[in-house]
Structures are given as C-alpha cells and as structure tokens.
Amino acid sequence: MGRFNYDGSVKVDFDDRVLAHLQVVITQKLRRGEPFPFTWRNEPSLGDGRTTVWLHPNASLVYKYNGSRQPALNRAWLEALTQAANSTGGLHIVPEPEGVTAGEVLTG
16 A cells, blocks of 8 residues: 655555556646646545545645555556546546556556
C-alpha cells in the first residue's frame, strides 16, 4: 500500500498500482495548470464516507510507495481516469479496464 499526502494534513492509503496511475493523471493535469477536485471513498473505520480535496498547481503532494518497483501502467485506465478528472465531478477511482485491449505500458 502506498500513501497519498495532500498539504501535509490529508493522508490516504492506496494500492501502489492505483497510486501510480493517479500520480500520472494528477501530474498531467497540474502540469497544464488545471485545478480539479479529487474524491475517494474512506475506509470503513473512518465512517465509510468520502473525502474530496481541491488539487491545484501550488498544492503540496507526496506519493509514497511501499514497493520499490514501478508498477506497469495501463494506458486504457490512464485514459479513463483522465476522462474522470476532466469531468465536472473531478477525479475519482474508476475500475481498471480488463483484457488485451487495455494497452499495458511499462515505465521506469
């Protein structure tokens, strides 16, 4: 499990593979100067609600990975996450597309 830290006060755990995909999408949006909301479901121990943060180019973001190897990135999943980030609802985790057409890409 990796950890996403936002402005030093919000910390949430994601699987390293999920976190790697989120990092690419968030970086692309912020590199273009496009602020947007990012929403995720909280763990049941936190009330099973959801949290939304406003991501902007000046936000302090830290991605801490548990594993040392960079996960393979799924191009189709990156596109689906980017589409969510570009929507009025903002970025949220969508299911990873399955199958050969997913277009795996190795990075690192």
